[in-house]
Amino acid sequence: MHWSDVIAQRLAERGNDHIIATGITPSGEFHIGHLREILTGDMIARAARRAGLNAELVFVVDNADPLRKVYPFLDSSYEEFIGHQLGAIPAPNEDGEPDWNRYEREGWSYGDHFLEPFLMALKQIGVEPRLIPNLTSYREGKFADAAKKACDDPDAIREIIERVSGRELPADWFPWQPIDSKGSLDGLTITGYEYPLVMWTDQYGAKGQSDITKGEGKLPWRLDWPAKWGFNNITCEPFGKDHGAAGGSFATGVEIAAFFGHEPPQSLVYEWISLRGKGAMSSSTGNTVGPIEALRLVPPEILRLLIANSKPNKAIEFDTGMGLVNLADEYERLSSRDFAEELSNDTLSRRQRVQIEDAQAALRLSMVSAGEQAEATSVSFRHLALLAQIKPDDDGIWSSLIESGAISEPTSALSDRLMRMRAWTGSKHFPEEMRIEILSEPDETSLSQLDEEQRKVIHHIATELDAAEWTAEGITLAFKNAATHAEAPMRSMYRACYAMFMGSERGPRLAPILANCVREEVCGLAKSCAAQLS
RNA sequence: GGGCCUGUAGCUCAGUCAGGUAGAGCGUCGGACUUUUAAUCCGAUGGUCGCGGGUUCGAACCCCGUCAGGCCCGCCA
Numbered sequence: 309m310h311w312s313d314v315i316a317q318r319l320a321e322r323g324n325d326h327i328i329a330t331g332i333t334p335s336g337e338f339h340i341g342h343l344r345e346i347l348t349g350d351m352i353a354r355a356a357r358r359a360g361l362n363a364e365l366v367f368v369v370d371n372a373d374p375l376r377k378v379y380p381f382l383d384s385s386y387e388e389f390i391g392h393q394l395g396a397i398p399a400p401n402e403d404g405e406p407d408w409n410r411y412e413r414e415g416w417s418y419g420d421h422f423l424e425p426f427l428m429a430l431k432q433i434g435v436e437p438r439l440i441p442n443l444t445s446y447r448e449g450k451f452a453d454a455a456k457k458a459c460d461d462p463d464a465i466r467e468i469i470e471r472v473s474g475r476e477l478p479a480d481w482f483p484w485q486p487i488d489s490k491g492s493l494d495g496l497t498i499t500g501y502e503y504p505l506v507m508w509t510d511q512y513g514a515k516g517q518s519d520i521t522k523g524e525g526k527l528p529w530r531l532d533w534p535a536k537w538g539f540n541n542i543t544c545e546p547f548g549k550d551h552g553a554a555g556g557s558f559a560t561g562v563e564i565a566a567f568f569g570h571e572p573p574q575s576l577v578y579e580w581i582s583l584r585g586k587g588a589m590s591s592s593t594g595n596t597v598g599p600i601e602a603l604r605l606v607p608p609e610i611l612r613l614l615i616a617n618s619k620p621n622k623a624i625e626f627d628t629g630m631g632l633v634n635l636a637d638e639y640e641r642l643s644s645r646d647f648a649e650e651l652s653n654d655t656l657s658r659r660q661r662v663q664i665e666d667a668q669a670a671l672r673l674s675m676v677s678a679g680e681q682a683e684a685t686s687v688s689f690r691h692l693a694l695l696a697q698i699k700p701d702d703d704g705i706w707s708s709l710i711e712s713g714a715i716s717e718p719t720s721a722l723s724d725r726l727m728r729m730r731a732w733t734g735s736k737h738f739p740e741e742m743r744i745e746i747l748s749e750p751d752e753t754s755l756s757q758l759d760e761e762q763r764k765v766i767h768h769i770a771t772e773l774d775a776a777e778w779t780a781e782g783i784t785l786a787f788k789n790a791a792t793h794a795e796a797p798m799r800s801m802y803r804a805c806y807a808m809f810m811g812s813e814r815g816p817r818l819a820p821i822l823a824n825c826v827r828e829e830v831c832g833l834a835k836s837c838a839a840q841l842s
Numbered sequence: 843g844g845g846c847c848u849g850u851a852g853c854u855c856a857g858u859c860a861g862g863u864a865g866a867g868c869g870u871c872g873g874a875c876u877u878u879u880a881a882u883c884c885g886a887u888g889g890u891c892g893c894g895g896g897u898u899c900g901a902a903c904c905c906c907g908u909c910a911g912g913c914c915c916g917c918c919a
Contacts, residue, residue, distance in 0.1 A: 314859090332919065345919045376917065473915060474844070529917080546919090553914030554845040579847070579912095580919065621847060622855085623912075634854075634868065641867075659857060663866070666856080694879060708879075742880090798877060817879045 310669035312355035331368035338426035367437035371395030371419035391492030395443035429599035434676035446523030454535035458483035486518030486525035534565040552577035578620035616673035628737035636689030643682035751811035765794040770834035
């Protein structure tokens with residue numbers, strides 16, 4: 309059974325109505341690691357609906373969390389905002405400086421700034437969750453009940469956290485973090501509590517009181533999370549392994565939720581995504597591939613497949629090079645399979661059946677809109693990568709695909725894919741081994757590996773090319789003539805060609821590529837090769 | 843110190859929850875197509891399931907131990 313269906317089944321045992329939550333702190337640029345969070349939630353929601361349940365996906369934007377430090381992409385003037393809530397400080401402009409103008413004019417906050425592009429990417433990828441800005445929840449008093457329970461009995465909370473996490477809390481710890489005289493959550497001392505007010509003194513010596521029903525502060529993370537489960541009626545939440553460890557925030561959250569008086573959600577711990585060869589993704593170190601950037605290169609369904617096809621507890625190494633090619637080809641293979649047909653075979657072992665069903669589920673979850681049928685484009689990613697490099701204009705690609713019978717007309721899905729393919733081939737992510745390049749100098753190593761017959765034909769190729777009409781047809785004819793005159797089979801002729809022009813043993817069809825190259829250069833190369841061998 | 847995850851073919855991984863003679867894709871090699879848009883098709887190749895023990899008629903799977911890698915126990919998806 310696919311992992312999403314396993315969770316859906318567990319949800320079905322709990323009841324019929326479900327709210328699946330995801331949550332991210334908008335502290336910096338979002339990356340594809342965050343995509344795993346939200347796609348995991350989306351896939352659970354789809355699986356739950358498929359199982360006949362009511363399911364809604366929500367995205368809690370943790371913009372009540374404080375700015376932790378001045379990240380490299382921020383101007384040093386952000387120093388004054390450390391400890392301030394992300395939804396209550398201005399967004400950085402292009403130079404990383406606070407954009408006060410926009411903040412005062414339209415309330416455009418730091419959190420909004422990083423959230424916006426992520427939401428656009430989500431839309432492209434077929435995920436449109438209900439947004440719950442956490443700061444708003446605080447200001448609307450949604451946390452009031454939980455905050456009251458915690459402040460009324462801090463020792464009970466302290467006991468849970470200390471026992472479950474095994475860490476000792478400071479003596480002056482209090483389950484509410486007020487906002488100080490300058491707007492920061494850091495460095496305060498709690499001096500008293502009388503519902504609904506928490507009395508404090510800040511690091512500047514100022515005194516004040518914080519109303520826990522009006523969001524004049526926030527709950528510490530370990531309480532914030534279980535409190536949200538309650539008033540948002542969360543029944544299921546996938547989260548990263550950082551929260552999932554023993555003694556981690558989920559473990560304490562389960563007990564704190566019980567203390568607040570509600571059930572913890574069905575959990576699902578997922579592994580992180582790392583960038584191949586570069587370690588874990590992290591907004592603060594800038595080691596990221598943004599969802600927008602990823603979508604510029606890869607169609608959304610393929611990005612979805614990456615998540616759907618990996619079990620949550622499996623770490624994913626995102627590889628923008630050959631890994632992407634393999635993933636895309638995998639998608640093509642899946643979409644051309646007839647699962648119903650495969651499953652109708654009743655000699656299948658249990659294992660084989662499960663494998664087919666999981667592949668079917670993964671493909672289904674990869675669709676941008678749920679319920680959409682996967683359509684094989686009948687043009688592999690590899691093939692398109694080739695064409696995109698050879699043919700500078702799209703029309704040339706369509707006509708050659710039509711000619712070869714691969715397609716009957718260019719569909720919008722295909723031209724969309726081609727657009728991304730061109731972005732990819734032009735980017736630094738495009739793998740060298742996929743890059744087609746005609747040599748400018750003879751490659752001695754390749755030439756030296758040719759046998760007698762293959763060498764002999766090179767002279768003829770040079771001569772024939774010189775006289776050829778410079779079109780794909782003309783060049784093909786020249787090749788044939790060369791083989792005939794050298795009395796060599798076409799096989800040897802091609803082998804020689806690849807050694808000459810590409811320094812390889814095999815390759816894509818040469819004539820159309822050469823036709824797009826400068827004639828003098830190609831002929832010059834052929835002559836140098838011939839000269840070198842004689 | 844406590845805990846979690848991972849370790850299966852050259853590579854990426856299924857298979858472990860319900861024990862029943864090791865799977866897929868890619869790669870590699872060979873062949874076909876009077877040479878191909880790295881195509882396609884056919885065939886072959888390939889694994890002491892990290893290691894050691896135990897339970898069992900039978901273990902990749904369950905139990906105990908052990909090694910290696912990653913991670914968590916302040917914040918991070």
